Amino acid sequence: MAELDSSKSLGALLFGISQRSFSNKQQVTEQLLKEELYPDMSQDEFTALYGKMKGILKSMASADMDHAQLEAFLTAQTRKQGGGGLSADQAAALSRFWKSQRLRVRESLLAQSCCEPGLRGLSWRVDVQTAARSGAAPHGGPVTLMELELGGAGQDSEFLCLEFDEAKVNQVLTKMADIQESIDRIVQLS
Template identity: 95%
Template sequence: MAELDSMKSLGALLFGISQRSFHKLQVTEQLLKEELYPDMSQDEFTALYGKMKAILKSMASADMDHAQLEAFLTAQTRKQGGGGLSADQAAALSRFWKSQRSRVRESLLAQSCCEPGLRGLSWRVGVQATARSGAAPHSGPVTLMELELGGGGQDSKFLCLEFDEATVNQVLTKMADIQESIDRIVHHT
């Protein structure tokens, strides 16, 4: 019975570490100690917490599949000294990762995206009929580009840009340079 309680506590600890580290929820180390390991000394808990947090971060950063996870946990159980895992700890980590891997991955991907991101782009070419007040008269085609920016559940913001023919040519030249660089990298690998 004590072993079952120990496994439940370790599973809850892993879940708490995950909530704090990957989902950015306010789960404190002290709360986890008080709720899950009230009889453990602070030093012992700090060591357990640190070990489990480091292992979870390694598993998450590698986005370990089942085979990688089993090899990793086997290596961790074979470590000599106090740095290794017990068989029960490895089993708890394996169960946790099998059930939570996709949620951790989604959370890390959402956090890694640059904010705000480009949601959409539209453009059109037109001819300016009259000059804006105070501006020099302009003749020739004008490109209007509208960028939709936003991310992570935020409302979109729109940015409207106006380019003359020379500026459009400069942008196209830069884009061609970027494409050539990408092509060189792709063909060298």
């Protein structure tokens, strides 16, 4: 691997940490990153740099920092006294990395945190019986048929079919209204 300048090396280190921490690429190890990006750095120095960058990236990801939050965070990190702070070059590399990779990190974290299996699709219809075969009046009321498509990432879909009469549909609608009210209350409090 050709010698990279310190800014490119730091950018590659951040990408490697992101791949391991957020995308679960276990083949990207701390030792591999040291050997490829910082072969001349002592193990202790690299371990400290790796730990600092990993901690900062995790802070940025957990807060899902927007541009203004990122700039304020990085400014505070550069003003830290002692060895715990960032250099201006490190802050610039972190800023460039986050601007280009924020959406990927966010999507990866969301995919890891979602319940499996997830709801992929929903279709429904209402069936109404018009008359019995013998010409008698129809029995029962309308029936709602709902098909749920369920599946996890990289899995085939499974389908679940549900049948509701009018009373069950009303119960479902009441529960959904209760859920919406709860969400509205929580949103108003925040």
